[in-house]
Amino acid sequence: MRSPPEPRHPCLASGLVAVVLAGLTGCSTTHDLGRVGDPGTMAQIETLASERGTTVAVTPLSARRGPQPRYEVTGAAASGLMVSVGGAPPKLFGYDRVESLSRRDRLHGARNGAVIGGLSSFALGFVLGSAIRAVPACCETAPSPAKVGLEVGGVFALVGVAMGAGLGALAGYHDRYVLAPTETASAR
Numbered sequence: 493m494r495s496p497p498e499p500r501h502p503c504l505a506s507g508l509v510a511v512v513l514a515g516l517t518g519c520s521t522t523h524d525l526g527r528v529g530d531p532g533t534m535a536q537i538e539t540l541a542s543e544r545g546t547t548v549a550v551t552p553l554s555a556r557r558g559p560q561p562r563y564e565v566t567g568a569a570a571s572g573l574m575v576s577v578g579g580a581p582p583k584l585f586g587y588d589r590v591e592s593l594s595r596r597d598r599l600h601g602a603r604n605g606a607v608i609g610g611l612s613s614f615a616l617g618f619v620l621g622s623a624i625r626a627v628p629a630c631c632e633t634a635p636s637p638a639k640v641g642l643e644v645g646g647v648f649a650l651v652g653v654a655m656g657a658g659l660g661a662l663a664g665y666h667d668r669y670v671l672a673p674t675e676t677a678s679a680r
Contacts, residue, residue, distance in 0.1 A: 521667050541568035547563060549594065569584065573587070616648055621645055622640060623637070624644070
């Protein structure tokens with residue numbers, strides 16, 4: 493006697509895809525730095541400025557709309573950040589124009605993508621594998637649904653790890669560092 497088929501949940505696959513995409517796009521952290529001039533804040537800024545790939549978002553000189561200009565940071569000074577503007581020699585931007593500093597870590601993004609992609613793909617593969625009848629009903633020894641689910645889930649997990657790591661490396665992990673507002677801003 494056969495048991496009735498288990499109900500299928502078409503939204504499960506959509507939900508897992510949404511979790512993977514949300515996990516990959518949500519790979520960022522915002523850090524609040526202290527006030528400019530504070531020795532601890534200045535040490536953090538100098539460390540960030542010395543790391544390759546650090547960029548800075550600055551307020552535009554005019555009141556134009558659109559995205560904030562973003563430049564590569566080449567160094568830090570007491571009065572501002574040295575930034576590379578196109579091919580010209582580095583320019584000094586005062587801290588009153590600095591909106592935030594950012595770093596993108598591709599290895600961290602790949603690691604997070606691999607974990608998110610692998611776990612969610614394993615779950616999807618396990619559910620699908622458990623629901624599939626791998627062996628026809630005429631055979632006496634049919635593998636248990638859990639065993640088939642584990643095997644299919646393992647294959648899905650390997651594919652999910654590879655795809656998640658690739659997408660995570662492409663997107664990277666984004667750290668954003670925001671300075672506390674200064675009490676007196678110089679003229680822009």
